[in-house]
Structure formats: C-alpha cells, structure tokens
Amino acid sequence: MSTSRRKKHAYHHGDLQAALVLTAGKMLEKEGVEALKLREVARQAGVSHNAPYRHFTRREALLAALAAEGFEWLGAAQRKAAEAGGLRGMGEAYVSFALAHPQRFRLMFGGQIRIARHVRLREVAMRTFEGLSGALAARAPEAHGARDASVAAWSLVHGLALLLMGERIAPAALGGRKRDAFVRDVLSSIRFVVGPAQPAA
Amino acid sequence: MSTSRRKKHAYHHGDLQAALVLTAGKMLEKEGVEALKLREVARQAGVSHNAPYRHFTRREALLAALAAEGFEWLGAAQRKAAEAGGLRGMGEAYVSFALAHPQRFRLMFGGQIRIARHVRLREVAMRTFEGLSGALAARAPEAHGARDASVAAWSLVHGLALLLMGERIAPAALGGRKRDAFVRDVLSSIRFVVGPAQPAA
DNA sequence: GCCTTGATGTTGACATTGTCTACTTATCAT
DNA sequence: ATGATAAGTAGACAATGTCAACATCAAGGC
The missing domain is CATH 1.10.10 (Arc Repressor Mutant, subunit A)
Incomplete structure (x- = not known):
C-alpha cells in the first residue's frame, strides 16, 4: 500500500x-x-x-527495524540451508551469514536494543529462534540430552561466528584452509551425545 | 609507586x-x-x-583500559579453574565470568574497540587467549583435529555465555535446573573428535 | 630559598548529536 | 471543494566528545 x-x-x-x-x-x-x-x-x-x-519514535526504533530485517534474512538463510544441507548446512549458513553481515549480526545480538520494547523485532526474532531449535530438536526427539545438545549446537555456531568476526582466532589455527573449509572442519570436530551422558575428562 | x-x-x-x-x-x-x-x-x-x-587520549582509550582489566580477570579465573576443575572447569569458569560481568564481557568482545590501537589491551588479550588455547591443545597434542577441536570448545563456551547473557535461550530449555547445572549439562552434551573425523549426519 | 619545568587539572569554546515543540504542506475521504 | 490528518520542515535545547589556552602543584638544580 x-x-x-x-x-x-x-x-x-x-x-x-x-x-x-x-x-x-x-x-x-x-x-x-x-x-x-x-x-x-x-x-x-x-x-x-x-x-x-x-x-x-527514537534512534533505537530504527536500530530495531534493522535488526528485525536481519533476523528475517537469517531465518530465510536457515530455511534454505536446511533443505539442502541438513543440520550441518544450517550451522555453516549461520556462520556464513554472520561473516557476510558482521555489523548487522552484532546489532542483532549486541544487546544495545531492548528487545522487549520492539514488538516486531521480538516476534521475528522469536520466530527465527523457533525455526532453529525446532530443526535441532527434531533430530533426537525425546532423548534426555537432546535439548541440551541443541543448545550446545547453537552455542557452537554462534560462538564460532563471533570469534571469527572479531579476528580472535589466530591465523595459525586456520592452517592454510579457506574459511569455509575451516568452519566445516571445526563443526565436524565435535559429536553430540544423545543418550545419558557419561562423564568425560 | x-x-x-x-x-x-x-x-x-x-x-x-x-x-x-x-x-x-x-x-x-x-x-x-x-x-x-x-x-x-x-x-x-x-x-x-x-x-x-x-x-x-580519547574515550576509546578508557574503554580499552576497562577491557584490558577484564581480560586480566578472565585470565586469572581461567588459571585458577584449570588447577581445580580441568578442562571442563575452565569452560564453566568462562561462562561464569561472562555472566558475572556481562557488560564487561560485551566490551571485551563487542568489537567497538579497535584492539590494534591499544598496546596493553592487545598484549593482555593475547596472553589470555594463549593460556586458553594452550590448555586446550595440551590435551591432544598432535592429533589431526586437535586444533580444530580446541577452537570448537572455545566457540562453544563463548557462544553459550553470550546466548545466556542475551536471554536468548528460552526458559523452557533450562528445565528447572539452576544455571550452573544447566551449563554443565550443556557442556557435557558434546564430545570432541580427536582422530580423523568421519562425516556425521 | 628561589625559579624553572613538566605533569596534572581547570575553564571556556565548538561542532555534532538526539530529541522536543511548533509550524507547513500535501493527500485522501467525504 | 474542504477539512482532517499524515508526512516533512524549522528552530531550539541540553549533552557530549574533543580542542586550545591557562593555572597549579611537586621536584630538582642553582
């Protein structure tokens, strides 16, 4: 209109x-x-x-609009990746998004916006998160640690994205690999525990 | 003096x-x-x-001083946790620190400070990171995926801390547990792959 | 005992910014 | 046509970061 x-x-x-x-x-x-x-x-x-x-109404409202737009993009990217690449693909897409739009990503998660006060932002953000955790939970429906594992998975990609963005990861760790390859290898270096967890070192 | x-x-x-x-x-x-x-x-x-x-010299320099102080605290907490609780303890300490000083943590990793321009900050931050990755790498000295796994571990705790800080994790995921217990369970829900990684779902 | 000197603080000024209040202009439904 | 209302403008204000010029104190050489 x-x-x-x-x-x-x-x-x-x-x-x-x-x-x-x-x-x-x-x-x-x-x-x-x-x-x-x-x-x-x-x-x-x-x-x-x-x-x-x-x-x-104020500057923060404009920021909220930008963040909301970002969550929409991220959600779309996640949905597309879910079809093609499964869970691992979603993880890679998450990191990709962050690296492609670093400032936007920072805005979305930086905590300078009081989400509670911006209806649209809150809704679109929640929708994106639900899509995410839904996909994760669907993988191991009712195992005891499934929910925890999904949180861990999200934490992993989130943290990796931010550390890469902040150039906090020593170049040596890359070991000559291209960034996409590095991300894939890092994400592949862990395995989820679905059953009752046995203590590990 | x-x-x-x-x-x-x-x-x-x-x-x-x-x-x-x-x-x-x-x-x-x-x-x-x-x-x-x-x-x-x-x-x-x-x-x-x-x-x-x-x-x-400018506002940013004061912020840098605050961030440097934060990295010192974090480094100290890590060293102390390493003695008592091993690797898992370090992870929990990392998250604890972030939750105890959320704004400080955000400042340290928020990206608003150009680290390169602040000598002391850069040095103390690097020292802290080295202590971290050192402890991680010492665990599986030369296995192929060891370095990747250590990056994954760091990403995991970093991301978990930030998501918890931002209240992005639905209360339902806690499942009634206290926060410390929740963190421990989440960290326990993954296992690191040290040998050559076989593709997983 | 002074007097210079450098570090540390103070005063005053300036451009920029976010935001408020009042005024103006265009659009649309009647 | 007209009048209400949404959308834009103009001007003001207090705060802030930062610059330049001046003031004051602590210490050491004479």
Whole structure:
C-alpha cells in the first residue's frame, strides 16, 4: 500500500520509511552501529533532520527495524540451508551469514536494543529462534540430552561466528584452509551425545 | 609507586588514572557501554570534565583500559579453574565470568574497540587467549583435529555465555535446573573428535 | 630559598548529536 | 471543494566528545 508516488514535489517522499531503513542499513554495514547517526541518515535520504521521527519514535526504533530485517534474512538463510544441507548446512549458513553481515549480526545480538520494547523485532526474532531449535530438536526427539545438545549446537555456531568476526582466532589455527573449509572442519570436530551422558575428562 | 598523597588540596588528585578506571568500571557494569559518558565519570571522580584527557587520549582509550582489566580477570579465573576443575572447569569458569560481568564481557568482545590501537589491551588479550588455547591443545597434542577441536570448545563456551547473557535461550530449555547445572549439562552434551573425523549426519 | 619545568587539572569554546515543540504542506475521504 | 490528518520542515535545547589556552602543584638544580 505504498511505493506508488515518487519524485513529485519532494515533500512527501513517497516511502521514506523504507528508504531510511535502506540507507541506514548501508551505513550500518559500512561503519558500525556507533557511527550510525540519525541525522546523517536523514541527510543521505535527502530529508530534514527531523523527518525520521515521523517513522521511528527514537534512534533505537530504527536500530530495531534493522535488526528485525536481519533476523528475517537469517531465518530465510536457515530455511534454505536446511533443505539442502541438513543440520550441518544450517550451522555453516549461520556462520556464513554472520561473516557476510558482521555489523548487522552484532546489532542483532549486541544487546544495545531492548528487545522487549520492539514488538516486531521480538516476534521475528522469536520466530527465527523457533525455526532453529525446532530443526535441532527434531533430530533426537525425546532423548534426555537432546535439548541440551541443541543448545550446545547453537552455542557452537554462534560462538564460532563471533570469534571469527572479531579476528580472535589466530591465523595459525586456520592452517592454510579457506574459511569455509575451516568452519566445516571445526563443526565436524565435535559429536553430540544423545543418550545419558557419561562423564568425560 | 602511588596511592600515597591524598586529600591535600584536591588539585593533583593523587592517582586519578586508577580512580577513573574504577568509577568507570562501576558505571560500565551498571549501565552498559553506551551509557558510559566521559564527563559523567569525571564528575563522579570529582574532577573537571577534561581531566580524563590527561590520562586517556580519547574515550576509546578508557574503554580499552576497562577491557584490558577484564581480560586480566578472565585470565586469572581461567588459571585458577584449570588447577581445580580441568578442562571442563575452565569452560564453566568462562561462562561464569561472562555472566558475572556481562557488560564487561560485551566490551571485551563487542568489537567497538579497535584492539590494534591499544598496546596493553592487545598484549593482555593475547596472553589470555594463549593460556586458553594452550590448555586446550595440551590435551591432544598432535592429533589431526586437535586444533580444530580446541577452537570448537572455545566457540562453544563463548557462544553459550553470550546466548545466556542475551536471554536468548528460552526458559523452557533450562528445565528447572539452576544455571550452573544447566551449563554443565550443556557442556557435557558434546564430545570432541580427536582422530580423523568421519562425516556425521 | 628561589625559579624553572613538566605533569596534572581547570575553564571556556565548538561542532555534532538526539530529541522536543511548533509550524507547513500535501493527500485522501467525504 | 474542504477539512482532517499524515508526512516533512524549522528552530531550539541540553549533552557530549574533543580542542586550545591557562593555572597549579611537586621536584630538582642553582
């Protein structure tokens, strides 16, 4: 119900909301959250410094929109990967997403947004998580440690993504492999315990 | 070589640098990085708004000091846990640390500090990481997947810590367990593969 | 006992930013 | 046509990070 009128008198931009999210998204990916100034977004969108407030109550609301968009992308990527690559593929897709959109990923999980206050964000995030844990739980329906193992799996990919993003993993650990190969090997280096766990060293 | 003169004339505070790190640390833990205003720190330390610039070239430098302090704490906790609890104990200690100092942990890994530019931070962080991966690698010295497994282990605890911090893990997953017990179970739900990995589902 | 000197603090200024209030203009339903 | 309302603009304000210029104290050489 929008995206119709364009470039008339420049008053009433047409679909400013979307335009703001778009340019803000670009700025986010390029410079990070800290450098995402509301006024600069307005400037680049060609509107006055206050126009964004007609669409977002505050800066945080714009950030929330960006994060929500990110969760949608991530969810879509997960669904696609689930078909093709199974569980392992989902894991690789998760890491891939994070490395492809590092700043966005940081925004989604960085904790600067109070999720509770942004309905849409909360919903889309929950939906994505459910898709994730659903796929994980479906693998070992009722074994005792299944739920724990699914949390572990998620933790693993999440942590790996963040450590790679932060360049915290010594280049030596790569051992000459390309990043995708490295990720696959790391994810392959563990096995899940489904039955009652026996203590291990 | 300080902490000597105190409350003389209030000019020349005595050891402002340490005082700033201290009050900034409290503010950090309480309100998060975003809310850590340089001027407010100065105010609470009882000095003028510009005094901090005699000790930190910019805001980021103060943040770096806080992060470095955090890495020292984490390193110490790791060493202590290594003696008592072995590898599993180190993992639990890692998560514990993150949950005990969430904002500090976020600062340490949040990516808002350009580590390369802060010598002390870089060094202490590297030292901590080396202690970590050293302990991990010592476990399976030269097996093919050992290095990968150690990365996986670190990723696992790191991710678990962050997901717990962000309240991203559904309360249902806890299943009534206390948090420490939950962490232990999750960490126990995987097993590392040391030999050549065979493909798994 | 002074006086220079460097480190440490202070004052004042400036550009930027997020956000508030009031005003203006375009759009759409009647 | 018209009038309500959504969308944009203009201007103001307090805060903040940071810069430059000035002030004060501690110490050491004379």
